[in-house]
Amino acid sequence: MEVIKGGVCAAKGYKANGIHCGIRKNRTKRDLSLIYSEVPAVAAAVYTNNLVKGAPLTVTAKHLADGKARAIICNSGNANTCNADGIEVAEKTCGYLAESLNISQNDIIVASTGVIGLPLSVEPIKEGIPRLVEGLGNHSSYAAEGIMTTDTKEKTVALKFNVGKTECRIGGIAKGSGMIHPDMATMLVFITTDCAISSEMLRRALSTDIKTTFNMLSIDGDTSTNDMVTVMANGMAGNEIIVEENDDYKAFMEALNTVNVSLCRMIAADGEGATKLLECKVVGAKTEEAAKKAAKAVICSSLVKAAMFGADANWGRVLCAIGYSGADTDVNKIDVRFVSGAGEILVCKDGAGVEFSEEKAKEILLRDEIEIAVDLNDGEASATAWGCDLTYDYVKINGDYRT
Amino acid sequence: MEVIKGGVCAAKGYKANGIHCGIRKNRTKRDLSLIYSEVPAVAAAVYTNNLVKGAPLTVTAKHLADGKARAIICNSGNANTCNADGIEVAEKTCGYLAESLNISQNDIIVASTGVIGLPLSVEPIKEGIPRLVEGLGNHSSYAAEGIMTTDTKEKTVALKFNVGKTECRIGGIAKGSGMIHPDMATMLVFITTDCAISSEMLRRALSTDIKTTFNMLSIDGDTSTNDMVTVMANGMAGNEIIVEENDDYKAFMEALNTVNVSLCRMIAADGEGATKLLECKVVGAKTEEAAKKAAKAVICSSLVKAAMFGADANWGRVLCAIGYSGADTDVNKIDVRFVSGAGEILVCKDGAGVEFSEEKAKEILLRDEIEIAVDLNDGEASATAWGCDLTYDYVKINGDYRT
Numbered sequence: 001m002e003v004i005k006g007g008v009c010a011a012k013g014y015k016a017n018g019i020h021c022g023i024r025k026n027r028t029k030r031d032l033s034l035i036y037s038e039v040p041a042v043a044a045a046v047y048t049n050n051l052v053k054g055a056p057l058t059v060t061a062k063h064l065a066d067g068k069a070r071a072i073i074c075n076s077g078n079a080n081t082c083n084a085d086g087i088e089v090a091e092k093t094c095g096y097l098a099e100s101l102n103i104s105q106n107d108i109i110v111a112s113t114g115v116i117g118l119p120l121s122v123e124p125i126k127e128g129i130p131r132l133v134e135g136l137g138n139h140s141s142y143a144a145e146g147i148m149t150t151d152t153k154e155k156t157v158a159l160k161f162n163v164g165k166t167e168c169r170i171g172g173i174a175k176g177s178g179m180i181h182p183d184m185a186t187m188l189v190f191i192t193t194d195c196a197i198s199s200e201m202l203r204r205a206l207s208t209d210i211k212t213t214f215n216m217l218s219i220d221g222d223t224s225t226n227d228m229v230t231v232m233a234n235g236m237a238g239n240e241i242i243v244e245e246n247d248d249y250k251a252f253m254e255a256l257n258t259v260n261v262s263l264c265r266m267i268a269a270d271g272e273g274a275t276k277l278l279e280c281k282v283v284g285a286k287t288e289e290a291a292k293k294a295a296k297a298v299i300c301s302s303l304v305k306a307a308m309f310g311a312d313a314n315w316g317r318v319l320c321a322i323g324y325s326g327a328d329t330d331v332n333k334i335d336v337r338f339v340s341g342a343g344e345i346l347v348c349k350d351g352a353g354v355e356f357s358e359e360k361a362k363e364i365l366l367r368d369e370i371e372i373a374v375d376l377n378d379g380e381a382s383a384t385a386w387g388c389d390l391t392y393d394y395v396k397i398n399g400d401y402r403t
Numbered sequence: 404m405e406v407i408k409g410g411v412c413a414a415k416g417y418k419a420n421g422i423h424c425g426i427r428k429n430r431t432k433r434d435l436s437l438i439y440s441e442v443p444a445v446a447a448a449v450y451t452n453n454l455v456k457g458a459p460l461t462v463t464a465k466h467l468a469d470g471k472a473r474a475i476i477c478n479s480g481n482a483n484t485c486n487a488d489g490i491e492v493a494e495k496t497c498g499y500l501a502e503s504l505n506i507s508q509n510d511i512i513v514a515s516t517g518v519i520g521l522p523l524s525v526e527p528i529k530e531g532i533p534r535l536v537e538g539l540g541n542h543s544s545y546a547a548e549g550i551m552t553t554d555t556k557e558k559t560v561a562l563k564f565n566v567g568k569t570e571c572r573i574g575g576i577a578k579g580s581g582m583i584h585p586d587m588a589t590m591l592v593f594i595t596t597d598c599a600i601s602s603e604m605l606r607r608a609l610s611t612d613i614k615t616t617f618n619m620l621s622i623d624g625d626t627s628t629n630d631m632v633t634v635m636a637n638g639m640a641g642n643e644i645i646v647e648e649n650d651d652y653k654a655f656m657e658a659l660n661t662v663n664v665s666l667c668r669m670i671a672a673d674g675e676g677a678t679k680l681l682e683c684k685v686v687g688a689k690t691e692e693a694a695k696k697a698a699k700a701v702i703c704s705s706l707v708k709a710a711m712f713g714a715d716a717n718w719g720r721v722l723c724a725i726g727y728s729g730a731d732t733d734v735n736k737i738d739v740r741f742v743s744g745a746g747e748i749l750v751c752k753d754g755a756g757v758e759f760s761e762e763k764a765k766e767i768l769l770r771d772e773i774e775i776a777v778d779l780n781d782g783e784a785s786a787t788a789w790g791c792d793l794t795y796d797y798v799k800i801n802g803d804y805r806t
Contacts, residue, residue, distance in 0.1 A: 048727075050723060052727075053726075082722055116719025119756075225723050302801070310801070314518075324452070331455045352485050352486060352520070353520035353522075395793055395794055395797075398706055398713070399710065
């Protein structure tokens with residue numbers, strides 16, 4: 001497996017584009033993105049579990065019932081959620097794009113992200129689509145920009161990997177900075193691959209993988225209404241099609257997981273207002289469930305997040321979070337270490353504090369990637385969760401997002 | 404029922420005091436509090452459900468097994484949690500106090516609040532106890548100050564009420580500003596009453612009431628390790644003792660509930676860094692459980708909290724929170740209004756936005772007590788939850804709490 005360039009255009013047969021069509025007032029920010037497969041592809045998606053669902057998700061779920069898609073269209077600046085005519089606008093968007101690309105409307109994945117409850121006019125989208133299609137090319141980064149909201153960085157990754165003796169490629173782009181607390185997917189992630197895989201196996205691969213990747217990510221505990229992760233696979237790599245859980249499936253899963261973990265880390269590091277990426281690695285758990293609950297609770301704790309912002313080795317808050325997480329564990333066996341590029345330090349042993357150098361701890365916690373390493377000393381299971389610190393800027397960004 | 408002065412000394416036969424004994428470096432801040440009943444009292448307490456429990460809670464639970472207590476001692480500045488010798492220190496504290504008051508060690512409730520995982524020396528407590536006991540008097544506010552940590556205001560309330568024809572009194576003090584997200588009690592609340600009630604009925608009254616009061620309060624989603632609510636009842640009012648769920652029990656419950664709701668509101672309004680009290684009232688729910696889940700999710704949402712800080716009528720975040728709350732409800736029926744001393748405004752009807760005056764909304768949201776009124780239009784059940792806004796100062800306070 002090797003990291004390559006190209007994002008969602010890295011795999012064979014995919015083109016992308018992103019333009020400013022006028023949903024946003026800021027004319028320098030792209031707000032409409034398109035990803036297109038030159039040949040028919042199988043596709044799978046997972047959606048938010050929020051009962052309040054964006055209209056585009058309903059339309060996409062309908063279109064993906066047959067496990068096939070050829071294009072993804074996504075606007076930013078408006079979530080098209082809680083609007084009386086939301087479904088109609090999402091359907092019309094697909095209709096105009098289908099016409100322009102000369103494909104079936106049913107083969108289009110549609111997504112929106114931005115403010116909830118603001119009517120979305122289809123006019124700028126309708127007017128922008130011809131230009132969007134005309135400019136299709138090796139423009140993964142235009143597409144990545146077009147889906148950004150409060151994100152400060154493009155999030156993109158691509159890999160090549162082998163399935164049997166055939167070289168395949170997989171690449172993805174993501175957006176997500178606030179309202180990130182997946183109970184499935186709480187952001188937009190678009191992945192393309194030229195690996196040949198059946199739609200059933202693709203669906204299985206995606207829904208298995210998100211349990212340890214996007215579902216272990218939290219910026220602020222708010223599960224969004226609009227988010228989804230979607231993968232298109234067009235088979236152009238020419239490998240023998242994957243139709244069962246064999247070695248080829250394993251190779252694909254490994255590549256998919258690497259893409260997803262990379263995007264998780266990028267999303268966490270670019271959390272709204274964040275100055276640090278936090279990674280909580282829990283080992284020695286009785287069960288995977290216990291490990292996940294503990295890791296997720298630590299990453300979600302406002303107090304832990306604020307302490308990390310202040311580079312304060314306040315490990316008591318880590319123990320507190322594990323204590324209320326619901327994880328079945330013996331709190332008197334827990335060890336905690338803080339780890340970063342500046343070294344590592346043990347701060348808690350068997351559930352009680354140990355003497356440590358505050359100076360050394362500060363040095364470790366001043367770095368911008370912090371690992372909170374927890375050993376429950378209670379079994380063999382493990383889990384990792386990703387998040388970020390809680391900062392003044394998070395409050396600033398969200399204190400007046402709409403205006 | 405009538406509000407009176409006196410806090411925990413309002414009821415007959417109670418004295419209190421608070422001193423600086425030296426746990427805190429700041430010599431102007433009291434750090435050790437005592438509440439004492441001149442006659443034997445029945446007592447009940449509820450404790451945090453966090454698996455990581457402060458040592459004082461373990462000792463208190465043991466002492467309260469017989470349903471009786473005469474004194475409460477509490478220090479601030481150190482939580483006495485996750486310390487190898489924590490139980491020993493809590494027991495010694497009770498021992499020194501028992502000697503000084505000439506009562507049984509088993510009749511003492513002990514509590515601590517402050518930093519987790521810092522060894523607590525018993526020496527300043529031992530040295531302070533004689534002075535603490537000597538100064539006992541009508542000093543509820545000294546006791547209230549002695550239990551404060553990041554609180555900026557004393558939290559105290561007292562009432563008189565009738566049980567049959569007998570006038571009784573009940574009063575309480577509380578602390579709590581951060582790490583507040585009860586799954587039971589996530590703060591310290593000490594209540595005294597002179598009402599005569601059996602220990603079994605007192606326990607029942609307290610554990611029933613907290614479900615709709617302290618368990619519906621959240622500052623930051625972090626369920627603390629140390630918190631408890633405790634009530635002492637010494638019977639000095641002279642009413643016929645309450646031993647069953649009759650009208651007298653109802654009268655007592657009403658008074659207890661009024662005290663607890665008052666303290667909840669005070670704690671929420673004084674949440675760490677808070678500038679506003681938020682109250683989410685959910686009506687029209689299918690079940691009380693649905694109402695509670697919805698109300699709690701709204702109050703806990705970082706995005707809602709930040710929007711309220713910015714006086715931004717971002718009702719989409721309210722719907723989003725209800726959507727992921729787990730409440731069984733039809734999201735297409737939800738109405739949302741914002742209410743304050745400046746009026747009220749409908750912002751969402753049947754799950755979709757309605758046109759409203761942003762100017763009027765701003766005026767309403769600039770007040771320091773905001774009600775988020777949600778009608779699920781789905782049944783008859785209701786619930787209220789309390790919280791506060793998320794501000795720069797929350798981050799500041801928690802970014803470097805220990806130093």
